[in-house]
Amino acid sequence: MSVHFEERSGVVPCQTPWGSWYQTMEEVFIEVNVPNGTSGKEVKCHLGSRHVELHVKGKELFKGKLFDTTMSDEATWTLEDKCLIRIILMKTNREAGNCWSSLLEGEYCANAWVQDQMQRKLTLERFQRENPGFDFSGAEISGNFAGGGPDFSSLQK
Secondary structure, three states, rough: OOOOOHHHHOOOOOEEOEEEEEEEEEEEEEEEEOOOOOOOHEEEEEOOOOOEEEEEOEEEEEEEEEEOOOOOOOOOOEEOOOEEEEEEEEOOOOOOOOOEEEEEEOOOEEHHHHHHHHHHHHHHHHHHHHHOOOOOOOOOOOOHHHHHHOOOOOOOO
C-alpha cells in the first residue's frame, strides 16, 4: 500500500495556544497538547457537523463554530500516550479549493504565509489524485494555485 500524500509531503500546521491544526483535501486534524498522565475520563469532547468543543480536566480549551461543515458521524478523537489529543474531522466539501483559513469562525486563523502553504499543499494533493502515476509530494508550485489551482478538465487527453 502506498504512503498517503500528506505523509510524504509533510503537513502545514497552524500553531495555537493549545497545540495545532492542519488539513488535507478530505480531513482537518487537531492536535492538542494536554498534561502528561491525562486519562480519557478527564476528556470531554463534542464533535458536531459545525461545532466543536473540548474540555480537559474541567477546563475548556476551545469551543465554537467550525470554519465549514464536517460529517459529524465520521469525526473521531483519541488520547495518545496520555499527553496528546488528536481530533479528526471529515470535511463535507473535499475540493482543493476548500482550504480552511481558520479552525473556528474567527478563531485560530492561519497567518498569510501558513494559509498560502496550506493552499499549495491542497493544490498539489489535487494534482496527485488527478495523476496517480506521478509523485507531486516534493513538487514546488507557483502561479495560480489559489482556489485549488488551475482547472485542466477542459483539456483534451
